[in-house]
Amino acid sequence: MPTIIEVSKLAKDYNGHSAVKGISFAVERGEIFGFLGPNGAGKTTTISMLCTLLRPTSGSATVGGYDIIKNRLAVRQSIGLVFQDPSLDERLTALENLKFHGMIYGIPRAERGRRIDEVLELVELSGRRHDMVRTFSGGMKRRLEIARGLMHRPRVLFLDEPTLGLDPQTRHHIWDYINRLRVDEGLTIFLTTHYMDEAEHCARIAIIDNGELIAIDTPEKLKVQVGSDVIVLIADDNTRAAIEIQEKFAVAAKEVNGELSLQVEAGEHFMPALIKGLESRVTSMSLRKPTLEDVFLNLTGRKIREEKLEGMDQVRSRVRSKRRQQR
Amino acid sequence: MKAAMMGIYTLWLRDITRFVRDKPRIISSSVQPLLWLFVLGLGLSTAFVRGGGDNDYMRFIYPGIISMSVLFTSIFSAVSIIWDREFGFLKEVLVAPIPRWSVAVGRALGGSTVAVLQGTIILVVAPLVGVSFTFSQLALAFLIMFMIAFSMTSFGILIAARMHTHEGFQVVVNFILLPMFFLSGAMFPVSEGLPAWMQALVRINPLSYGVDALRQTLVGIKINSIWLDLSVVAGFGAFALIMAVWYFEKHE
Numbered sequence: 001m002p003t004i005i006e007v008s009k010l011a012k013d014y015n016g017h018s019a020v021k022g023i024s025f026a027v028e029r030g031e032i033f034g035f036l037g038p039n040g041a042g043k044t045t046t047i048s049m050l051c052t053l054l055r056p057t058s059g060s061a062t063v064g065g066y067d068i069i070k071n072r073l074a075v076r077q078s079i080g081l082v083f084q085d086p087s088l089d090e091r092l093t094a095l096e097n098l099k100f101h102g103m104i105y106g107i108p109r110a111e112r113g114r115r116i117d118e119v120l121e122l123v124e125l126s127g128r129r130h131d132m133v134r135t136f137s138g139g140m141k142r143r144l145e146i147a148r149g150l151m152h153r154p155r156v157l158f159l160d161e162p163t164l165g166l167d168p169q170t171r172h173h174i175w176d177y178i179n180r181l182r183v184d185e186g187l188t189i190f191l192t193t194h195y196m197d198e199a200e201h202c203a204r205i206a207i208i209d210n211g212e213l214i215a216i217d218t219p220e221k222l223k224v225q226v227g228s229d230v231i232v233l234i235a236d237d238n239t240r241a242a243i244e245i246q247e248k249f250a251v252a253a254k255e256v257n258g259e260l261s262l263q264v265e266a267g268e269h270f271m272p273a274l275i276k277g278l279e280s281r282v283t284s285m286s287l288r289k290p291t292l293e294d295v296f297l298n299l300t301g302r303k304i305r306e307e308k309l310e311g312m313d314q315v316r317s318r319v320r321s322k323r324r325q326q327r
Numbered sequence: 328m329k330a331a332m333m334g335i336y337t338l339w340l341r342d343i344t345r346f347v348r349d350k351p352r353i354i355s356s357s358v359q360p361l362l363w364l365f366v367l368g369l370g371l372s373t374a375f376v377r378g379g380g381d382n383d384y385m386r387f388i389y390p391g392i393i394s395m396s397v398l399f400t401s402i403f404s405a406v407s408i409i410w411d412r413e414f415g416f417l418k419e420v421l422v423a424p425i426p427r428w429s430v431a432v433g434r435a436l437g438g439s440t441v442a443v444l445q446g447t448i449i450l451v452v453a454p455l456v457g458v459s460f461t462f463s464q465l466a467l468a469f470l471i472m473f474m475i476a477f478s479m480t481s482f483g484i485l486i487a488a489r490m491h492t493h494e495g496f497q498v499v500v501n502f503i504l505l506p507m508f509f510l511s512g513a514m515f516p517v518s519e520g521l522p523a524w525m526q527a528l529v530r531i532n533p534l535s536y537g538v539d540a541l542r543q544t545l546v547g548i549k550i551n552s553i554w555l556d557l558s559v560v561a562g563f564g565a566f567a568l569i570m571a572v573w574y575f576e577k578h579e
Contacts, residue, residue: 051422073330077424087415091345103337105421106330148419 004156004188005050010059012045019045021211022059027156027190027204032182034195034202036292042211043192044084047160051081051188064155077105078299080149084160090134094125094144098151106151106240112146123177139170146177150187154240157181159191163198174200196292207296214299216290219292226298227269229267231274233260233285241280248277256303263290263298334425335433342404342437346444347464357448360396364389389456390542391513391526394475397446401476402504402562404438405483409493419439428572431484435568438483439476446472458546467544475537478564485571511535512542516549533563 005027012020020042027033035043044171048054050063052072061068070091088097095116102112109311120126133141142162149157159178163171179201181187199205199219204217215222235241238260242253245262249270253260264270269285275285297303346353347370364385372384411417450468453459460468486499510517510525511534521529529535540556543549 053418055424073424073426076422081422083415083418085415087417087419089341089345090414090417091348092341096341096344100337100341101419101423103340104330104334104420104425106333106424 002029003027003060004065005033005063005190007050007061008059010046010049010061011057012049012054013057018057019211020049020056023208023211023213025206025213025216027188029155029188030182030186031203032178032189032191032201034199034205035190035208036194036196036199036205036296037192037208038194041208043194043208043212044160047158047190047192049064049213051079051158052076070170077152078155080152080154080157081147082142082145082157082159082162086145088141088145088148091132093130093132094120094136095129097138097144098148101148101151107152115151115153116289118174119150121255122150123147139166139173142166142170142174143177146174151179153185154187156190159189161192161194163193163195171195171198196296199292205292207299209296209300215295222292222295223290225241226294227263228265228290229263230290230294231262231264231267231271231287232283233262234258234283235260236281236283241278241282244278244280245274249274254297254301256297258290261294261297263294331427331429334420334423334429335436338420338430338433339437339440340575342434342441346441353445356396359399360392360449363395363452364392364452368392369460385456386458386546387516387542387548388514389453389458390545391398391511391538393446393449393472393545394511394513394534394541395508396449397442397472397476398479398508399504400442401438401479402483402486402499405434405480406487406490406496406499408434408484408487409490409496412491413493421515427576431438431488431572431575432568434484435473435477435480435537435571438480439473442476442480443469443472446476453545460545464544468541471537471540471544471557471560474560474564475534475541478533478560479569480568481564481571485567485574488571488574507532507534511538513538519551536560537550 003026006023007026009022010020010024011018023041023042023046023256032301037043049056050068052075055069056183057147063075066074066078068075089100092100094232098116098119099112102115105315107115116129117126120129123146125140125144125147127236128136128140136144146157146159146162160177163174166174178189178191182189191198193199202219204218205222207214207222232314233241238255238258242255242260245251245253245260251262251264253262255261271285271287275282293303335401366387368385375384408417411420421427447469450465486503490496490499506528510528510532511516512529513534517526517529517535536551536556536559539550540553540560543553
């Protein structure tokens with residue numbers, strides 16, 4: 001598979017603090033590539049550099065064969081982008097948002113109408129085309145943004161936290177579109193997420209923490225690193241239990257959020273042995289297959305935390321309710 | 328170049344689309360200047376008549392009120408860039424394959440067109456103020472309105488590009504917009520009788536020249552030659568636009 005994104009020692013400093021510390025990787029054409037990491041790990045900074053919105057401090061990258069510093073307009077023409085925060089004009093209709101997008105991307109008038117129909121159809125918003133965007137729900141706005149990002153037939157679609165703040169049903173819906181796009185259009189999809197279950201959809205995942213790439217591989221291979229099974233238990237005294245497990249079974253138990261997690265081979269045989277041999281009082285114990293959360297835990301010793309609606313989204317909803325009052 | 332032209336046109340069209348749709352905004356931003364003109368203007372003109380002046384105060388402030396309407400609309404629509412930034416739309420534009428300068432120019436043209444339309448609403452009430460004009464006066468008035476609008480919108484974009492929160496908006500109104508308006512000769516004569524410091528501020532205020540140009544075109548009262556007026560307004564507009572574009576290219 002030919003590569004479509006090539007990143008070499010890309011770095012970004014903000015006033016002496018390095019947000020991205022010289023990362024290198026490549027993305028193949030037609031794959032879903034996921035950038036996984038906690039908040040503030042450098043995901044959005046990396047995406048902003050690849051989309052030419054931020055100038056890197058050092059290093060280089062090409063997107064679709066174009067240099068992100070020397071050939072910015074060509075990069076922009078060949079990518080579609082769905083931002084973490086909505087970027088629609090709420091005082092325009094869905095149709096107008098798409099029309100203006102088509103215009104600034106230089107799509108000829110005759111072609112424009114056809115493409116608008118096409119993408120609205122894809123995200124099932126044809127019936128709402130003449131409605132103001134401010135009447136749309138969060139999920140509809142995100143779908144409209146995906147439609148807009150696809151209108152100029154980009155070669156790479158960047159999705160920055162595409163399902164952040166959406167309900168599970170809408171998330172599922174949006175993933176359906178993403179998968180269909182990859183299959184039907186041969187589109188390359190580059191997305192960032194901190195939802196573990198979403199990362200499972202990706203062909204390959206790069207795990208980023210503190211501005212550094214700490215792993216890059218398929219979800220399956222990443223999980224194999226962890227071991228074949230994970231046992232999670234809660235003891236009366238987790239610290240003592242961890243020491244005991246280490247001494248008797250030579251297995252390291254990590255304590256996170258009041259739980260001990262053990263990465264083992266053949267867990268179904270290990271568990272009975274553990275129950276029999278352990279003197280510490282255990283209140284619960286479970287066996288499961290490893291997830292990407294375990295991979296992240298294994299690599300960093302921490303969990304990726306769930307993100308709440310914060311920052312701009314809050315300001316926005318406050319401003320909106322204020323405006324409504326004024327009317 | 329084609330991409331840049333399309334970018335300018337698109338951003339212009341967006342401003343117009345939003346303006347035409349927002350009827351409450353058109354009405355509310357027309358009411359204010361009409362209040363100034365008919366309530367404050369009529370009220371003060373009786374005071375001036377008692378003070379021994381002639382009854383021409385309404386005629387005198389009429390071009391000033393048009394300038395006010397153009398000035399306020401220009402600055403407000405330019406400063407809406409801050410909203411675009413906060414609500415994300417600016418990002419969509421900045422990541423599009425059009426040069427940054429075309430974004431600034433498109434906004435400047437869109438904002439100034441809207442401002443001219445607002446000014447036109449005040450122009451319509453001319454007969455009520457006792458002002459009449461020929462077609463060529465009207466054409467010249469439109470040109471001057473557009474020049475004022477374009478230079479003030481560019482100036483507003485320059486301010487907005489440097490301002491990152493909407494909290495700063497009140498600062499703009501109090502420290503830039505109102506002083507500019509009060510010191511422009513829109514509401515009272517500035518040719519003589521003012522303290523020296525005030526006279527100096529009037530002279531360095533580019534809007535004074537726009538007001539003077541509009542006033543001599545519509546009601547025939549003048550301080551400077553029309554050429555000086557137009558040159559200052561155009562020069563200031565060009566300067567503000569170049570600065571705004573430069574700032575936009577560098578910082579957005």
